[in-house]
Amino acid sequence: MIQTINFLKPNRDNIKNYSIIGTFLVLVSLIDVISNAFLKINLTSFLPGSLTTLFPLIIGLIGLNMMRIDYSGNKKLDLLNKNINTNNFNALLTLLILFSIIKALPQSLSWMILDATISGDSKDACTGTGACWTYIKVWFRRFMYGMYPNEFHWRINTAFILVIALGFVGYFMKENLKKYLALYYVIIYPVIAYLVIYYLISGGSFGLQWVETGAWGGLSLTFIVSFFCLIFCFPLGMIFALGRRSNLPAIKYISICYIEFWRGVPLITVLFMSSVMFPMFLPEDFFMDKLVRVIIAITLFEAAYCAEVIRGGLQSLPRGQYDAAKSLGMGYWKMHIFVILPQALKLVIPGIANTFLALVKDTPLIFVVGLAELAGMLALAKTNPKWLGFAMEGYIFASIIFWIICYAMSKYSYNLEAKYKTER
Amino acid sequence: MNNIIKRYIPQILAILFVVLIFGFLTLNAQTNMDNRGIDFGFGFLSQESSFDVQFSLIEYSGSDSYARAFLVGLLNTLLVSFISIIICTILGVIIGVARLSSNYLIKNSAAWYVEFFRNIPLLLQIFFWYYAALRALPMPEKADAWFGVTYMTVKGYYIPAMVWENLNVFLYCGLAAIIAIIVLRNYANKLRDTQGKQIPVLLYSVVLLIVLPLLSFLFGGVSLEFELPELKKLSKISYIYEGGISLPPELIALVLALSLYTSTFVAECVRAGIEGVSKGQKEAAASVGLTPNQVLKLVIMPQALRIIIPPTTNQYLNLTKNSSLAAAIAYPDLVLVFAGTALMQTGKAIEIVSITMLTYLTISLTIAAIMNWYNKKIEIKEK
Numbered sequence: 003m004i005q006t007i008n009f010l011k012p013n014r015d016n017i018k019n020y021s022i023i024g025t026f027l028v029l030v031s032l033i034d035v036i037s038n039a040f041l042k043i044n045l046t047s048f049l050p051g052s053l054t055t056l057f058p059l060i061i062g063l064i065g066l067n068m069m070r071i072d073y074s075g076n077k078k079l080d081l082l083n084k085n086i087n088t089n090n091f092n093a094l095l096t097l098l099i100l101f102s103i104i105k106a107l108p109q110s111l112s113w114m115i116l117d118a119t120i121s122g123d124s125k126d127a128c129t130g131t132g133a134c135w136t137y138i139k140v141w142f143r144r145f146m147y148g149m150y151p152n153e154f155h156w157r158i159n160t161a162f163i164l165v166i167a168l169g170f171v172g173y174f175m176k177e178n179l180k181k182y183l184a185l186y187y188v189i190i191y192p193v194i195a196y197l198v199i200y201y202l203i204s205g206g207s208f209g210l211q212w213v214e215t216g217a218w219g220g221l222s223l224t225f226i227v228s229f230f231c232l233i234f235c236f237p238l239g240m241i242f243a244l245g246r247r248s249n250l251p252a253i254k255y256i257s258i259c260y261i262e263f264w265r266g267v268p269l270i271t272v273l274f275m276s277s278v279m280f281p282m283f284l285p286e287d288f289f290m291d292k293l294v295r296v297i298i299a300i301t302l303f304e305a306a307y308c309a310e311v312i313r314g315g316l317q318s319l320p321r322g323q324y325d326a327a328k329s330l331g332m333g334y335w336k337m338h339i340f341v342i343l344p345q346a347l348k349l350v351i352p353g354i355a356n357t358f359l360a361l362v363k364d365t366p367l368i369f370v371v372g373l374a375e376l377a378g379m380l381a382l383a384k385t386n387p388k389w390l391g392f393a394m395e396g397y398i399f400a401s402i403i404f405w406i407i408c409y410a411m412s413k414y415s416y417n418l419e420a421k422y423k424t425e426r
Numbered sequence: 427m428n429n430i431i432k433r434y435i436p437q438i439l440a441i442l443f444v445v446l447i448f449g450f451l452t453l454n455a456q457t458n459m460d461n462r463g464i465d466f467g468f469g470f471l472s473q474e475s476s477f478d479v480q481f482s483l484i485e486y487s488g489s490d491s492y493a494r495a496f497l498v499g500l501l502n503t504l505l506v507s508f509i510s511i512i513i514c515t516i517l518g519v520i521i522g523v524a525r526l527s528s529n530y531l532i533k534n535s536a537a538w539y540v541e542f543f544r545n546i547p548l549l550l551q552i553f554f555w556y557y558a559a560l561r562a563l564p565m566p567e568k569a570d571a572w573f574g575v576t577y578m579t580v581k582g583y584y585i586p587a588m589v590w591e592n593l594n595v596f597l598y599c600g601l602a603a604i605i606a607i608i609v610l611r612n613y614a615n616k617l618r619d620t621q622g623k624q625i626p627v628l629l630y631s632v633v634l635l636i637v638l639p640l641l642s643f644l645f646g647g648v649s650l651e652f653e654l655p656e657l658k659k660l661s662k663i664s665y666i667y668e669g670g671i672s673l674p675p676e677l678i679a680l681v682l683a684l685s686l687y688t689s690t691f692v693a694e695c696v697r698a699g700i701e702g703v704s705k706g707q708k709e710a711a712a713s714v715g716l717t718p719n720q721v722l723k724l725v726i727m728p729q730a731l732r733i734i735i736p737p738t739t740n741q742y743l744n745l746t747k748n749s750s751l752a753a754a755i756a757y758p759d760l761v762l763v764f765a766g767t768a769l770m771q772t773g774k775a776i777e778i779v780s781i782t783m784l785t786y787l788t789i790s791l792t793i794a795a796i797m798n799w800y801n802k803k804i805e806i807k808e809k
Contacts (some may be wrong), residue, residue: 049440085530101532252437256444266790267783268747274765275783278775282458283451366549370754377549384557394558401546401554408545 020068021079027065031058032100039105059097066093078353112204125389137392138399141383145399148219148374157210158222161202166196184344192233199226215293219374223402224365227375232358234301239308244338257309260265264306269364272303277371296368300361307357315340315350348422355415359408366404376400455776470772471496477767479758481674492768499763500785506680506759507746513685514745515738518692525697530676536693546689551687556679556755567657567665575654581666583673585657591649599642606638607631676757680749688745692738699734700726732804739797743790750786759784 030270035058037043046057074080086096117132119137128134138145147155168191172183198298203226205212218226245257264272276299277292284290327337366377374382380396383389459466471493478488482498483505504756524536542549549744561580569579590596607630614627642648655670703726712718712726740756752759753766769775 088528092527096529096531099535107427135651195432250433250437250440256440262791262794263787266787266794268750268761268786270750270753270761271779271783271786274761275779278769279779282455282775285454286457286461321730324484363545363547366547367751369549369660377553380553393553393561397550397554397558401550404550405542405545408460408547409541412541412545 016294017071017074017076021071021074021076022028024065024068027061027068029065031062031065031097032104034058035059035101035104040108057100059094062097063090063093079090094100133395134392135395137383137389137395139378141389141396144220144383145179145221145376145379146220148379149217150213152223152309153218154205154211154213157202161199162222162225164198164202168194168198183363188237192230195229195233215291220379223373223375224362227293227300227365228358228362228370230297231300231304231361234297235304235308235361236354238301238305240343241311242305242309243316245317246309247320260307261309263311264303269300269303269367270370272299273367273371274278275299292371293373296371296373300364300368304357304361307360308354311350311353311357312346314353315346318349319346351422352415352419355411355418359411359415362411363404363408376403464773466776468777470774470777473772475768475771477771479763480756481677481758492764492772493695495768496760496764496781499758499760502757502763503746503749503752503759503761506677506684506752506757507742507749510684510688510745510749511682513681514689514692514741517685518738519696521689521693522696522700525693526700532616535594540690540693543686546687547681548687548748549754551683552679552751552755555682556675560675565665566667575652577655579667580675581672582675583678584667585671586652587669587671589651589653592647595646596639596642596648599638599646600635602639603634606634608804610634620760624679639765655682676752676755679755680752680757684745684749688741688748691741691744695734695737695741698737701729702733703729719795735804736797736801739793743793747786 034045037045044054046054049057067090069079070083070087070089071079072083074083087093113132115132117130118135119128119130119132120135121127123140125134125137125410129138143152143155147158150158171191172187175183186301201207202210203213203218204215242257242260245253246261248254248257273296276295280295280299283323323341324337327341332341350376365375368375369378369381372378377400380393380400383396384393472491474489475492475495475497476488479486479495479498481502483501484498486492486494486498521536521539524532525540527533527536563578563580566577566579566581569577572578575586610630611627614625617623617625643650652668655667655672658666658668660666707725707729708721711721716724749759750761753762756762760782765778767780772778
């Protein structure tokens with residue numbers, strides 16, 4: 003046990019000596035690792051075999067052990083000890099984490115930035131050992147818009163800006179119109195959004211050229227699919243959540259069956275169903291676009307998850323709310339529309355945000371039925387004979403994009419959660 | 427009267443609505459299938475499948491039936507789920523505990539680990555491991571040995587195979603050891619409750635677990651040999667390892683992605699569980715004189731596990747369902763073998779997709795039922 007080795011433990015009389023020697027030893031170990039990683043100089047090559055690699059660890063541990071002085075009176079030292087150096091095990095972990103960060107830094111830095119290429123517009127520009135960001139630069143529009151014709155990209159941008167702007171209408175609505183807010187978001191907004199996206203992105207009228215859905219793709223398709231699925235699955239989920247809590251057995255069991263069925267199957271089989279099985283169930287010579295089928299399938303699937311989230315909100319309302327509403331003579335619908343749902347929906351906003359997050363993370367799956375959103379476009383670009391061998395760059399790029407979107411959303415939902423927690 | 431109408435009319439309408447939808451769909455399916463000359467039926471399951479599967483746990487060849495192909499796919503799905511569940515649990519517990527560490531660096535590295543792997547779509551992670559990371563591995567002839575006997579190459583991970591003789595004797599011995607441990611524990615508990623004596627159960631258990639299987643080697647005629655993978659030249663430039671077990675890169679990519687992704691969720695469950703046990707419990711336990719180990723074992727863990735286990739099982743279920751993403755990198759799981767290849771060959775879309783969905787549904791509902799039963803059992807019984 004290192005703890006019992008007393009001569010290494012400082013007593014309060016010579017804090018200064020011990021802390022200085024300890025700091026010095028830790029610094030030596032760090033310098034050794036840094037010079038090893040960045041400058042490729044092995045300062046301890048005179049030591050035999052595996053001792054060379056263990057040297058900084060041992061020296062660092064001894065140093066940290068010497069610095070561990072309780073109530074030393076030195077604020078910085080106390081802070082350090084409290085946070086990274088409470089005992090030998092913690093000190094070991096601290097050193098290991100620090101060393102691995104230092105070891106990994108130069109390699110990833112040189113690959114991602116220092117040796118990387120971004121100039122030029124063909125594969126020949128990438129001669130260095132680092133990443134080839136030229137590939138991302140050249141394919142950027144494809145990754146964002148899929149095979150959508152280049153000259154029409156403004157249509158997608160305009161449609162998105164319009165839809166987002168319409169979504170913020172609620173914030174600027176006059177006070178006396180606020181009571182129609184729910185109506186607006188549940189019925190009017192989806193319809194307008196659908197029309198905007200249909201006429202602007204699909205085209206076909208107002209002098210805009212028709213672009214079939216097969217050409218849609220890239221990140222914009224991710225947004226379109228998850229947007230429509232969200233606005234459609236929310237009302238559907240509300241119906242099934244109310245159904246599951248109904249005291250009419252037939253309605254209750256139909257809702258339970260629906261919810262449990264969709265929650266029990268993986269999304270990928272649902273997508274397979276939409277692409278190979280669903281056409282069999284449609285009337286003869288009735289054609290439905292693949293994208294529409296996929297959106298319907300994901301909506302039905304997510305509605306079940308949505309229903310469970312909303313049911314959680316309904317359940318968390320105290321019984322008194324129901325009793326009070328009933329005692330005022332309200333019927334089922336009046337009670338739910340004016341008393342229960344406004345409170346319950348406010349409670350489930352963070353949960354809905356999480357469902358939406360899961361939805362966005364699930365959309366790349368539409369790749370398996372042949373719709374080329376971002377992951378699909380990457381798979382396509384990867385097999386392009388002019389651009390072979392850049393899978394790593396492509397997936398890192400896509401991961402960064404998705405990570406930023408999802409991280410922002412999860413942080414936002416945390417904030418919402420915190421906000422609504424305090425309000426109650 | 428009014429009440430009866432209010433109660434029954436909506437129910438009848440709902441049932442009628444469902445029946446109408448199903449009737450409409452069935453009718454369409456009937457006409458569509460008649461038009462295309464397909465008939466509905468599950469007879470195809472016993473037909474010869476005539477396709478090969480890259481990786482299977484049981485003997486399988488093209489002359490086997492579709493039903494066996496289904497079994498191969500199901501077993502592959504269960505295999506990948508099983509391995510990933512074990513790895514993600516270990517990782518998740520470590521990361522979850524690390525998030526509660528007092529060490530600033532550890533706490534934050536764990537938090538960033540969670541934020542990093544949770545916020546990248548699983549499909550992208552699978553693609554990253556399969557197409558980018560594992561493709562950068564060396565060819566078989568250039569691979570270095572890991573731990574001396576295993577080889578990580580671009581064509582898969584080669585590990586030694588175990589060749590057993592009299593495996594059943596060994597298993598019986600292991601079983602006997604486990605039964606002996608259970609009996610010993612009961613006896614020790616009884617002794618503690620009646621006479622206040624403590625015996626080192628853990629030590630005895632470890633000894634039993636080592637000694638009994640060892641005896642089977644010495645006297646039971648059990649023997650174990652390792653078959654090492656060996657490099658073999660196929661042609662001038664192509665090498666391959668023979669012998670041992672080869673884990674295909676698809677499996678490795680899938681296990682890596684699934685376990686890293688799910689471990690973040692498990693970590694959050696573990697953290698929430700440990701945080702959920704109030705500090706007073708720990709202090710109270712310490713104040714009645716329990717040792718730190720006993721506090722952890724007898725007071726904290728039972729309460730934390732009650733919070734941890736239900737959401738974690740949910741994550742295991744999600745993992746099993748997510749393992750169907752295997753189809754995207756051609757790992758022969760249930761979806762790829764059955765809903766992919768078999769569907770393509772037979773054209774029986776309705777039957778095959780329904781069987782696939784029902785299989786997943788059965789797995790989910792079974793585990794959910796077990797979980798409900800377990801939750802009821804461990805629920806704190808309050809008056």
